[in-house]
Amino acid sequence: MSAEAPTQPPSAPHLLVVDDDPDMLRLLSMRLAAAGYRVTTAPSAEAALVQMEAQRPQLVLSDVRLPGRDGLALFGEIRRRHPSLPVILLTAHGTIPDAVEATARGVFSYLTKPYESKELLHKIAEALAVAAPASAAPHAQEAWREEIISRSSRMAEVLAEAWMVAQSDASVLLRGDSGTGKEMLARAIHRASPRAQRPFIAVNCGAIPEALLESELFGHVKGAFTDAVANHKGLFQAADGGTLLLDEIGDMPPALQVKLLRVLQERAVRPVGSSQSHAVDVRIISATHRDLEAAMAAGQFREDLYYRLNVVTLTLPTLAERREDIPLLANHFLGKLAAKYGKRLSGFAPEATKALITAAWPGNIRQLYNVAEQVCALATTPLIPLALVQRALRVPSVQVLTYAQAKQQFEREYLVGLLKLTDGNVADAARLADRNRTEFYRLLQKHELTPAHFQS
Template sequence: MIKVLIVDDDDDVLNLLETWLTKEKYDVKRASSGLEALNLVGIYAPDLVITDLYMEGMDGMALLTELHNDNPLLPVIMLSGQAQIPDAIKAMHLGTSAFLTKPINQNEFLETVSKVSPNLSDKSSFNEFAKSIVFESKAMSDIVEMASLVADNDVSVFITGSTGSGKEVIAKSIHAASSRRDRRFIAINCGAIPEQLLESELFGHEKGAFTGANVRHEGLFQAANGGTIFLDEVGDMPLALQVKLLRVLQDFEVRPVGSTKTYPIDVRLISATHKNLEEAVEKGEFREDLYYRLKVIPLDIPNLAERQEDIPVLAEHFLSDFSKKHHQTKKKFSPDAMRYLVSMPWPGNVRQLINVIDLCATLAKNKNIPFSLVKNAVHDDPVQLQTLKEAKHEFERGYLLSVLRITHGHVANAAKMAGRNRTEFYKLLNQYGIEPAKFRDKNIIEKEVN
């Protein structure tokens, strides 16, 4: 029998909900305050909590936060007779499974409870979610199960793991399994964009906000409205921008650079980092309040070497991908070659494994990939630091893409922002094979022509 804890400071509401739930064969306990509910949780261990939003003392939001500090996956349904739309959005982002307004409709209420309750034991969502991720290990199974349980929910997810471990793969899978799947998934690497551009990229800017801002630019938070935004390497975000991000997550609205207006947003936030943010908080390099706002549901992806069972199935998967992409017969690793792959430390994780497999599949002269080829591909020193030229190339290309997005492909404005003349700027664009026309908004072009 599913155990439900109902929390409200109105006895009439408690009596009504208890009657409805008991008739449907739920095991019900009741509490008249948030503090009483917290005391009962440890004793009763409910499968589901239903709480009012506005209560004396600890309100529903505070109760929700406390509950999820101990059990991030505990389903919570929020009720309110006074709430505005921003309250509902905030509650959903903090991890509520549903938000209902009073007066409560009996059928709607029971349908919502029924919809939330089966997820407690139903494995179908896990099986469906797992189709998009290749794994065999218990460690990844636990990660995938947690991700599948929170996917169809607006709660913020915080993914940690070394570079190349697959953080964005998990983020995309969460989005694809959510109710936002038909809206945009927008990813941005916070460490790859200079601070002065990152604010405009995230929050947008008004025309004339700074040199080169000749058109209004919609930031990524507004562009992702209704969908999901993935902030990769959020640990590299400058402190000044951390303050602004925190305000966005608290108020669910953005104010573009140079604007006095704010715009409401409804986005699901997933963030990731390879850094230890607890240490960064202690050193004063990352805001503690933002850290806890991001880390509602933490997912820590283990290094590939810590889940060796995944290596054979990943290797087979990437070989299949390679053969389909290049229209070749699928190749396979010899037993000793596979054993060697499994034994390697893989400091570059899955990303490094992909590179090695692609190289082996390219160089193999027949269907079988021998041990000697794999060993040469790995070089026994598999991860190479980028050369200065490679790092410079990666930074410059990312920078050029950013200024073109911000200026909507207007080369003169982009060149001015970059501190280059138009001739030099065009040479850089040609060098990196970037076409500014792809960044232009047809509506803006028409306005400029007219």
């Protein structure tokens, strides 16, 4: 008979424990229930499979030695029916080789008896984190941050501060490495603010040429410059009543920083070529991955503008600093991309998820999305295998050239070497290359090399 500890709420993680020793089952149930888990037990592999048909657990903890089908056979059947369900095996010394082999085949982990309760609970928590599905639909009160997939304590602190600052009209500076989700957090702040029903507009200050950025931000009037064939409202006016995100504010040209400071002080914009100013009511959120203090010290960023923008600072952690979010994000992205590509994907194999969790992630969430997109595009099975994740994570250490590119590169370097050796004397260089002068000149023209540049 199977039994379930009734002390935990339905939202508690559900574990299935399989062992033919009633005393061991009772002891494990008590330990796991005390740790906050909802526990179902089964005395055999057959009973466990029946129990799983009634209610699928989030993790299976099984002894290797069972009557009838053993724990390894149970794992094989679980893997066939529920490929992404993590399994932890409990093994005596005599069955360690079997457990090691099972780990190679995809068992999440195994523990050798006797084991420490602390070690068991750590393995269970780790396995549940690896197998975590994308978060469910958010509670109505959490709708403002529904795009931000997270359960890490670091992000929880940032989001709590973001909610508080959203209720005010203070300017916010978002700091964080490239790819950490600064624009997404800015949108969440806007949705949580009283301005939520008004426009949210984002502009990347580093992506627009300096000559166009002023017009893009503040607008222009007809005839202000050659291509100004009509009046144009800038982004400040377009965001009136709402929120304007100045992304990569650290890349804004110094001359434009002066004009931005004036707009923030006067709360009015003057379009390029106009003598009139227009009042604007805009909440400013700025974002950067640069060290603005160092930029100020180098004279590249105005101190008065910095303090105007930096009323409240929120710093986003890197993906490596919130590794518990990686399975959530990976599965969330995979679900969205599977729908986009029309593929039926069930998730990542446990060993593939472990590889994702331990990766370096210099590109943060943006890199994780790119990896998810690559494995989705190349997947041929519903469960993403480890090999596909490893392929997507691999970054070539050397540039691979085509044969034609390598030939071109060698030819140019060879000619440069000859010209250096002969101080730009074409006749001597052609003789060393065993080519006539006319042919040698053609080669120099092909690679845009001027002999005079090599003369002493």
